Amino acid sequence: xxxxxxxxxxxxxxxxxxxxxxxxxxxxxxxxxxxxxxxxxxxxxxxxxxxxxxxxxxxxxxxxxxxxxxxxxxxxxxxxxxxxxxxxxxxxxxxxxxxxxxxxxxxxxxxxxxxxxxxxxxxxxxxxxxxxxxxxxxxxxxxxxxxxxxxxxxxxxxxxxxxxxxxxxxxxxxxxxxxxxxxxxxxxxxxxxxxxxxxxxxxxxxxxxxxxxxxxxxxxxxxxxxxxxxxxxxxxxxxxxxxxxxxxxxxxxxxxxxxxxxxxxxxxxxxxxxxxxxxxxxxxxxxxxxxxxxxxxxxxxxxxxxxxxxxxxxxxxxxxxxxxxxxxxxxxxxxxxxxxxxxxxxxxxxxxxxxxxxxxxxxxxxxxxxxxxxxxxxxxxxxxxxxxxxxxxxxxxxxxxxxxxxxxxxxxxxxxxxxxxxxxxxxxxx
Amino acid sequence: xxxxxxxxxxxxxxxxxxxxxxxxxxxxxxxxxxxxxxxxxxxxxxxxxxxxxxxxxxxxxxxxxxxxxxxxxxxxxxxxxxxxxxxxxxxxxxxxxxxxxxxxxxxxxxxxxxxxxxxxxxxxxxxxxxxxxxxxxxxxxxxxxxxxxxxxxxxxxxxxxxxxxxxxxxxxxxxxxxxxxxxxxxxxxxxxxxxxxxxxxxxxxxxxxxxxxxxxxxxxxxxxxxxxxxxxxxxxxxxxxxxxxxxxxxxxxxxxxxxxxxxxxxxxxxxxxxxxxxxxxxxxxxxxxxxxxxxxxxxxxxxxxxxxxxxxxxxxxxxxxxxxxxxxxxxxxxxxxxxxxxxxxxxxxxxxxxxxxxxxxxxxxxxxxxxxxxxxxxxxxxxxxxxxxxxxxxxxxxxxxxxxxxxxxxxxxxxxxxxxxxxxxxxxxx
Numbered sequence: 001x002x003x004x005x006x007x008x009x010x011x012x013x014x015x016x017x018x019x020x021x022x023x024x025x026x027x028x029x030x031x032x033x034x035x036x037x038x039x040x041x042x043x044x045x046x047x048x049x050x051x052x053x054x055x056x057x058x059x060x061x062x063x064x065x066x067x068x069x070x071x072x073x074x075x076x077x078x079x080x081x082x083x084x085x086x087x088x089x090x091x092x093x094x095x096x097x098x099x100x101x102x103x104x105x106x107x108x109x110x111x112x113x114x115x116x117x118x119x120x121x122x123x124x125x126x127x128x129x130x131x132x133x134x135x136x137x138x139x140x141x142x143x144x145x146x147x148x149x150x151x152x153x154x155x156x157x158x159x160x161x162x163x164x165x166x167x168x169x170x171x172x173x174x175x176x177x178x179x180x181x182x183x184x185x186x187x188x189x190x191x192x193x194x195x196x197x198x199x200x201x202x203x204x205x206x207x208x209x210x211x212x213x214x215x216x217x218x219x220x221x222x223x224x225x226x227x228x229x230x231x232x233x234x235x236x237x238x239x240x241x242x243x244x245x246x247x248x249x250x251x252x253x254x255x256x257x258x259x260x261x262x263x264x265x266x267x268x269x270x271x272x273x274x275x276x277x278x279x280x281x282x283x284x285x286x287x288x289x290x291x292x293x294x295x296x297x298x299x300x301x302x303x304x305x306x307x308x309x310x311x312x313x314x315x316x317x318x319x320x321x322x323x324x325x326x327x328x329x330x331x332x333x334x335x336x337x338x339x340x341x342x343x344x345x346x347x348x349x350x351x352x353x354x355x356x357x358x359x360x361x362x363x364x365x366x367x368x369x370x371x372x373x374x375x376x377x378x379x380x381x382x383x384x385x386x387x388x389x390x391x392x393x394x395x396x397x398x399x400x401x402x403x404x405x406x407x408x409x410x411x412x413x414x415x416x417x418x419x420x421x422x423x424x425x426x427x428x429x430x
Numbered sequence: 431x432x433x434x435x436x437x438x439x440x441x442x443x444x445x446x447x448x449x450x451x452x453x454x455x456x457x458x459x460x461x462x463x464x465x466x467x468x469x470x471x472x473x474x475x476x477x478x479x480x481x482x483x484x485x486x487x488x489x490x491x492x493x494x495x496x497x498x499x500x501x502x503x504x505x506x507x508x509x510x511x512x513x514x515x516x517x518x519x520x521x522x523x524x525x526x527x528x529x530x531x532x533x534x535x536x537x538x539x540x541x542x543x544x545x546x547x548x549x550x551x552x553x554x555x556x557x558x559x560x561x562x563x564x565x566x567x568x569x570x571x572x573x574x575x576x577x578x579x580x581x582x583x584x585x586x587x588x589x590x591x592x593x594x595x596x597x598x599x600x601x602x603x604x605x606x607x608x609x610x611x612x613x614x615x616x617x618x619x620x621x622x623x624x625x626x627x628x629x630x631x632x633x634x635x636x637x638x639x640x641x642x643x644x645x646x647x648x649x650x651x652x653x654x655x656x657x658x659x660x661x662x663x664x665x666x667x668x669x670x671x672x673x674x675x676x677x678x679x680x681x682x683x684x685x686x687x688x689x690x691x692x693x694x695x696x697x698x699x700x701x702x703x704x705x706x707x708x709x710x711x712x713x714x715x716x717x718x719x720x721x722x723x724x725x726x727x728x729x730x731x732x733x734x735x736x737x738x739x740x741x742x743x744x745x746x747x748x749x750x751x752x753x754x755x756x757x758x759x760x761x762x763x764x765x766x767x768x769x770x771x772x773x774x775x776x777x778x779x780x781x782x783x784x785x786x787x788x789x790x791x792x793x794x795x796x797x798x799x800x801x802x803x804x805x806x807x808x809x810x811x812x813x814x815x816x817x818x819x820x821x822x823x824x825x826x827x828x829x830x831x832x833x834x835x836x837x838x839x840x841x842x843x844x845x846x847x848x849x850x851x852x853x854x855x856x857x858x859x860x
Binding site for chain 1: 477482
């Protein structure tokens with residue numbers, strides 16, 4: 001009776017029974033981007049896909065259709081891009097962007113804001129007075145050509161189909177499906193015209209992927225999608241079972257990035273930075289040993305590149321003190337070890353929420369971030385401490401907030417034998 | 431971070447993993463009825479339930495919550511109700527209502543309109559000039575008390591949660607899930623205050639349930655829900671592998687109902703009517719043998735009851751001719767057997783669509799129905815015919831429509847050895 005009009009219920013039926021066709025993926029992406037498919041039909045389709053899955057071929061088709069939903073891919077002004085699935089204390093871009101650029105490989109990155117317990121690269125950069133993340137595509141390209149590196153706020157929507165589907169997934173408990181996660185990330189990378197890509201897939205208590213197996217499956221799928229779309233891609237599976245490095249916040253993370261660029265970073269963070277930078281150089285066609293990458297940190301060449309970048313994007317060099325540090329909030333507290341013991345656990349979510357409630361992050365999209373507040377976790381899982389040793393620091397604006405952060409941090413620690421002690425880099429996929 | 435506000439995504443997650451709780455069913459029903467849950471969340475929940483199912487206890491909980499979504503159950507003025515899952519040529523209510531009433535068991539029925547290839551009881555009754563289906567609840571109750579039987583249009587919405595969920599199911603390809611079908615039907619029956627219920631579950635090519643096993647599972651689930659809610663319920667599984675009786679349309683079906691009430695009905699339809707009426711009497715506490723029920727048809731007592739009912743609801747007795755028939759449209763055609771053969775198949779959907787396109791049914795909700803058009807299929811599956819024997823008749827308003835109906839009917843027949851010849855009543859569940 002309704003034979004004439006294309007009926008999306010047919011595509012829903014196929015998704016429901018695990019018999020989708022590549023054309024259905026185009027239908028979904030175009031319908032989501034144009035608004036021709038209503039929310040409720042997309043929601044039903046998403047749940048069907050969540051439960052029944054999509055095979056690799058269909059996932060590639062969905063990714064390409066979403067990437068194309070905003071028109072032709074953008075011209076990417078860099079030679080390599082990176083993406084992290086998000087973690088607590090993840091200031092990696094601040095270090096690897098100038099580090100890779102110091103090898104003559106231009107790095108341009110469009111980035112986003114943070115929400116919830118993970119911070120955003122833009123918020124961290126904006127804690128540098130004067131730093132401007134709102135660049136036109138022309139200005140971004142010019143900066144990359146001039147100084148080799150630039151990071152800007154995503155302007156407009158790269159893959160509008162993904163934007164609509166992501167909002168629906170969030171509202172309908174269909175976020176955590178590998179084909180949907182992988183296609184969402186990769187559609188934006190393809191739409192942004194990334195010429196080569198390193199994926200930093202976080203694993204553990206503070207990560208979207210709690211276990212190694214699902215993280216590896218996600219990484220493998222994203223690398224596969226990249227390859228199918230002609231994009232050189234590698235993935236690292238990295239430890240987010242505890243915060244990355246010591247600092248969690250905005251200025252406090254910039255300071256740690258500066259320390260790292262000057263050869264004095266936290267060992268786990270330095271290891272990650274070297275691994276990510278080496279992989280970025282590799283996909284861009286530059287072979288460099290880990291030792292050579294690390295030497296750039298110790299030699300100060302990466303730091304020089306960082307300083308040129310910051311100034312080029314408007315950052316005021318005089319905002320940094322003699323150690324290259326930004327000022328932090330002055331209500332400080334130290335969290336002490338309650339007994340002599342090993343550190344069994346440092347819950348990244350608990351640490352992230354301590355920083356979040358100090359004002360370092362956003363509970364709601366429109367919240368303002370306070371650059372000067374944050375925390376530092378001074379110990380790592382497996383480390384032996386004595387009673388009274390400082391294990392964390394708090395930088396707050398007011399005493400009450402500082403006390404609340406101390407209580408949150410105290411609850412984030414576990415003491416005794418750790419269940420597991422993971423290396424910083426758990427696996428590499430090429 | 432969003433710990434305070436009840437978050438329906440938790441209920442979606444439970445549905446998705448097959449671990450729903452009874453409270454979730456109340457949440458869905460109240461959220462659907464009040465509008466507090468958006469379409470897309472309900473759509474995702476429906477798809478999760480479609481794929482993962484609901485156990486019997488949860489299905490009962492959902493049914494009761496939907497039944498309660500419009501307030502307390504209505505006071506039902508009859509002692510027994512019936513429900514058919516819908517078929518082609520299903521004029522059963524027109525006969526069983528007065529037949530059961532002739533045993534002193536009052537029958538009141540709220541009914542709906544037809545859509546697509548199955549006709550509605552109200553449309554059939556309205557082909558009797560003057561017959562008024564728009565009765566207040568008071569008038570319905572008074573009529574039932576006065577003449578023992580009344581059929582009225584459903585006024586308002588009995589179970590508003592079901593109304594919203596049903597529309598969403600239709601749009602999201604989540605109609606055909608047993609717990610959703612059973613709860614939808616039974617919620618309306620419970621909300622309508624049915625004191626006892628007979629379910630006529632159709633099986634076969636023209637039915638919602640194509641195979642006996644799924645029809646039996648649906649019937650069993652509905653009887654179980656009824657029992658759990660304190661409602662005496664029985665179910666019959668009946669043949670919808672070919673049209674029921676001969677007539678398909680409106681006045682043409684009323685005429686066949688009259689013939690049946692006068693002891694001259696099509697054998698399959700008479701058998702069904704006797705089985706349904708006997709079951710209705712049984713759940714209302716009246717034991718009657720099939721022979722006793724059938725005798726009411728032959729004696730004319732059921733027909734007397736029919737006539738009193740029709741007149742009481744405003745039907746004009748002078749609209750019927752000497753045989754008790756309403757006039758039919760005058761462009762008539764006969765479909766002849768193309769060769770001497772057995773009837774292998776009479777596709778009920780094809781026959782229903784022939785009548786529909788003549789104007790006997792609705793393609794869209796707002797279409798007007800033509801009472802005088804329709805078809806009669808004169809043969810049954812398994813029957814031997816000679817070349818040129820009349821196998822169907824068409825009653826049309828205009829020649830072109832008549833010719834189109836002939837072509838549709840020709841295509842609905844199959845010739846040769848039938849795959850299967852089902853009895854009228856395939857099973858009974860008590």
